[in-house]
Amino acid sequence: MSSNGSIIKLDHVHKVYDTGKIKVEALRGVDLDVRQGEFLTLVGPSGSGKSTLMNILGCLDSPTEGTYYFRGEQVQGLSLNRLAEIRNRRVGFVFQNFNLLPFSTALENVELPMVFGGVPTRERRKRGEEVLERVGLGDRMDHKPTELSGGQMQRVAIARALVNHPDLILADEPTGNLDTASGQEIVNLFEELWKAGHTIMIITHDPNLPMRTERTLHMRDGSLHNGNGEGQ
């Protein structure tokens, strides 16, 4: 499914958290290349820097050192507005704890990225409904998160990540809060999306997931191992 274009290129990326007293080096020289249409998993022990890397990839955070090119554009030095635009149009986030707005309906949650992207109301609604249908929640559009199961909430989150047709979907332990069965469904959904052409990176502690993806990145103490090797 992979095609030629490079989406992500990291060059000796370092991330240091300076809490005042101590400095934590969360990333220590990460090199990475991700091409369009890839399906990757990122594994590693707790505290190894996976989420830190993902935040940088998603333009929520920036490296302390090294360079990051997203679709050929160097990310450091971009304005807050430009970064927001990239997150809005190019990246879809899926979080372990879903991060849905609790008082908004499924549809409203899914429409949110389109609000920030300036999509007109009517089209927002139409696209929101389409994408909810696609993740199998056509009959739950007007439900609030509290009225949905964990698996359903995560589907809403995935629908929200998809709705602006991003170049990259980043999921940080998307099945971490789900039981095995719903976790399985979510993984199936990601696989489907990948087959439909999406580029997806999933952080996981699930030992079985890497077997289903093309490539697995191992993170340890802020460094990637087998990062650019072929799938295992």
Add this chain to the structure above:
Amino acid sequence: MAAGVFLTQMMRDMKSQKLRTFLTVFGILWGTASVILLLAFGKGIHAQQQKAFRGMGEYIVIMWPGRTSMAYQGLARNRQIRFREEDATLMKRQIPNIGLVSPEYTLWDAKGRVGKTEKLMRVTGCWPEYSPLRNIIPQMGSRFINAEDMEQRRRVIFLGTSLAEEFFGEENAIGRIVLVNGVPFKVVGVMRQKEQDSSYNGRDTHKAFIPSATFKAMYGYEYVNNIVFKADKPAHTERVKKGAYDVLGAKYKFDPDDEEALAMWDTTENEQFFSTFFMAFRIFLGVIGAFTLIVGGISISNIMNVVVEERTKEIGIKMALGAKPRFVMSQFIFETLTLTAIGGLLGFAFAVMVVSVVPSFNVEDYIGTPEVSTSVAIVTLSILGFIGLLSGWFPARRAARCDPIEALRL
């Protein structure tokens, strides 16, 4: 486009925090109502005082003869000056920029009688100009002394409001006869009720007015008591006063710089003092009201800070999904402004309601009629908008500056 989203979210927030919303709106409501009411009452009181003050006349000068205090052209000092009726004519003719003029004869204790009712009254002999000069306005269907009365020295009389009431009660006085020291005068007019808080020779409501020509013919007075005049514009008053010294000084041979030769009461000066005083008074009231409003604004700002705090997670989510700082900011500013607008509108309505019921308490004589004028509305609106913007700005900026990663960790 985004406004709809802002609104739905805001409604939810308001519903889930009813008490907080109420307190916020109430703070602004109270502040707005205070500003408007204080300004409205200030204006009403000012207008009332001004009306009463102007009851004697607007921008007029009352001039009495004095004694010279300087020797002049071989004449000794300490000479008594006296005015004749012609002096008013002379002034009218010779002083540039002079407006209305009228001499004023006074008969201090005349006996007035209608049927069995007898009253001691003060009779003024004057020109027709006296009416506009001194704000003595005839009631409907009646008139003041006119030019024909003067020419023909008619025995006509114009009655002050209270005097007419004492003689005739509820009955129509026009055309009736009043005996003045036994001589019959026909009533041609009755004064319309007016407020008057300053006077010389007593209140106009208790006086009677007859043509100066009649007065002179009947009582044989050679000298008038005083002369009342005004300039064509209030700004020319000083010039006209100076003109009076020149013209009368030339005639009666006193030094035009001899201040004491004439005594003048220039009501323009009072008026100016009055205006300044009331402007200060109203600014004072406005400032008190504005402070109340500012306190309301501070409480809104505090509450919005709490709201931002509570919604940090939501802000983080939105930022991760690509909300620009500007969007986050405008959402909070929008909410603050909406709350301010609601509070302001309710406060405005409340104030208008209070103002509209005040007249039914019959307190006009004391505090006038409070008025929510356009200027009051504009002042309040600007203060309100400014406060809303300011109290929304800081919490909103805090929200827009929060770190999405930190926020998402919550």
